[in-house]
Amino acid sequence: MTSDTTTPAVDLTGSRPRLRRERRVRRLFAGAAAVSIVVSLLIVGSLVGEAWTFLRGLDLSSLWTMGWFPRRGLFDVKTVLTGTLLIALVAMVVATPLGLGAAIYLSEYARPRARRWLKPILEVLAGIPSVVLGYFALTWISPNIVMRLSSHAGVFSMAAAGIAVGILVTPLVASVSEDAMRAVPAALREASYGLGAKKATTVTRIVFPAAASGIMASLILGVSRAIGETMVVAMAAGAVGGSLFQWNIFQPGQTMTAAMSALAIGSDQVAGSTSAFQSLFFLGLLLFLMTLGLNLLSDRFVRKVREKY
Template identity: 45%
Template sequence: MSATTTAGPSGGAGLPGAPDLRRRTRPAEAVIKVVLRTSALLSIAITVGIVLALIGPVIDFFGEVTFGEFFSTEGRFAVIPLVTATFMVTVIALLVAVPLGLGAAMYLSEYASRRARKFLKPTVELLAGVPSVVYGFFALTFVTPNLLQDILNLDVGFTNALAAGLVLGVMIIPTIASLAEDAMSAVPQAMRQGSFAMGANRMQTTLRVVFPAALSGIAAAIVLGLSRAVGETMIVALAAGAVKNMSLDPRDGMQTMTGFIAQTAGGENPVGSTAYNTLFAVGLLLFVLTLIINVISIALVRRFRQAY
């Protein structure tokens, strides 16, 4: 006796009289697909629009200023001091944010109780909601005069890269901590249990099992914090300084790329002038540097990604 399969009214295989659900279209799903596709295309369109808005003034700028004058260490239009200052402040910020952010992530993921995690994680993320101008004034009025000059007795100026970097690092701690904690929490519990079964303690399990397994997410968190540090404006504009300086001493005042853009766009330079178009050239360079950072981030995530 052979078994037979009866097709439903719509022609699909199944029980006698059962409708074929494989080709049924649902209006809600179609709307969601359109919304998602529109969002993706809109993101691309905005990126292209930003580039097009920068290209025109940049062409006018380089029609009057040579590449040698722009990519030089001295002169009115020199951009290298801005790049080095941006690098200096960003490195200081990462030296603060990476260990503290990853430490907070490891505690929230591996050591904190469920009740403590529900309270602590939103508290940490609240720091991300503080306006950056508040951080800037905090660096200017508290960190420099009280922490650096009085407590540490450092010979720093009123504005300096050290104070800006320290406060900028505090600002990006929530970004690194939250994303890294999400990546570590996504590691299957079976891997932890296997490590404990082999005799490892909690610290060994965290550092040798959980951390390597979540490395792609942790790398993405660090690079995202790096991108935010590079693009931050108000903290560096207020606390780092407003004078181009090639010094490698973080105690000196120096101007970053975003600080220069904020100062140039302040209204003192006529629209369309060479000085005004400088901010578009610096902005395009900053855009390219951020793009390179994001490309590196994607490569790191793909390199270390593990599927469970």
């Protein structure tokens, strides 16, 4: 051994320009990743800033009155919250059986061939823009379903919007809960069959409970998406300008998102930086916090599944 063992015979660090380029590329990519943080900060900053301007110049009692009429200075939070939650409820009544049923079938029953044909249905449904579903809610769901369910229902109703939002949310619920059920190890199913359980028993008593937290996550995500859905509600739920407090789903109602879009397009004759227009940012902040909370909650449930298996 002539050479010292601490210095390698060949210089493995490579040429300097190559290393410099390496560092430059790395920094560039890290910068791109940081853009997402910047976007989040800008979203939070713009919401909080403008919402604060709105609340500061406001008599707080107008946040709890008879209805949502921004032009008249009535910003009743419970009206828009009730509308939002009612539509989300109708949506989940539609999306839960459809989404979970489709997910269980695709994950447990469908043969690979059938799966290849059936799965794209959900993917295409997920690709339909919400403005199209809004039109469909108004021109088909409302006269053909809602008006048959209730003779008092008008063209615009929270029920019609809710059903359409439910259809919109179904593919999301189906794909997240299907992933959860497919992640259940085959050994659990085989053990169940080994004890003599039937397929239906295995699915309902073994697979479903084992995937419960993933399924829960899919439903929470569904609610979050339903709350944030804008176009369907703006087109089919009615009450574009404003609305009295209303909890009958067969009547027109106002949601946070619909109120925001009404303010945005100025159908309520408000524009510029009036206090009425600024209520848009207050609603935006409320919506952002609600969906963020739900998304974080669903994230927790998903992580629980990953830890278990």
